[in-house]
Amino acid sequence: MRDGKISETLLAWYDTHARDLPWRVSPARRSAGQHPDPYRVWLSEIMLQQTTVAAVRDYFHRFTALWPDVQALAAAPDGDVMGEWAGLGYYARARNLLKCARIIASEFGGQFPTNHDALLALPGIGPYTAAAISAIAFDLPETVMDGNVERVMARLFDVHSPLPTAKPELKAHAAALTPQNRPGDYAQAVMDLGATICTPRAPSCNRCPLHSRCRARQTGTAAELPKKTPKAPKPTRRGIVYLLQRDDGAWLLERRPDSGLLGGMLGWPGSQWGETAQKAAPIKADWQVLPAEVRHTFTHFHLILTVKTATVSAARNPQTGFFLTREEFRPSDLPTVMRKAYDLAQSTMAAGVE
């Protein structure tokens, strides 16, 4: 077709189809002179790393209600922020979020830098997020490259070489399309297209504004692009967690080390997770093995957890961890795998199994 540039077609589509997202300033409001809040753009982009809009929405609302600006977040206790992040995954993001907020508050006077390289130097902000903040918050003509853009470019230009090898080629295509006009809306338009129309499986080509320009659709290869190198199978690991409740209702918990899996999060005392891990209980007690196990899948392994429960008197102290009282302990502060163990223990007790 000869009906103008791809960027203009996408912007026109975005004007009528942009999703209403809590961190977004709609095209109508933006043309009326409203600007996005860089704090909210940054927070949303960190939450959206490898995470769907549906999963992020409630977390974004809770975070902005508790901490409406970067100074408020910078002043928050670590445990509060980690607890609010619990369940969202990739917990290094929460640790880096707090680090970054404190740098912005103390060294940047509470203002996010607009410059791409200055953004890139901040913790938790990589090439994608730096470009996204520059484009969306400051309307600068940066090219954002995420999974959506990679997929849209691979299909538009029918690129069959597999990821990650194809990244530079796809980035060149994306850069060539990035407009000087409304780059922030354009960046969101490409990603919205990838999230709602040009989806990984079963793309809705019949509804696509770039239908007539897409080479993969013409060739019939859209659904199989982008190609990816196959991933290694996940091994299965096993472990034990110990859920100890004091007779006043307090639970024994540990704060996990800052680095590594579930870093900085609350968790139950337990064994290492490996082939055949065993570990002594944190205190001598009448431990009960729950009749069901916890199954959970992480990025790179499956986990099967045996859950053991016991009750002790307040007079006795375990070798590890600390007690949180009924009032202090919120199950929602636990990462999902630990929450599953808690829920299993609760449902087992409710069923009357001692």
Place this chain on the structure above:
DNA sequence: CAAGCGTGGTG
């Protein structure tokens, strides 16, 4: 630079 790092939705 390849591996480590969570979780919920989906087909």
Place this chain on the structure above:
DNA sequence: TCACCAAGCTT
């Protein structure tokens, strides 16, 4: 059921 996938970053 289960592998794949998501607005990636760090080491």
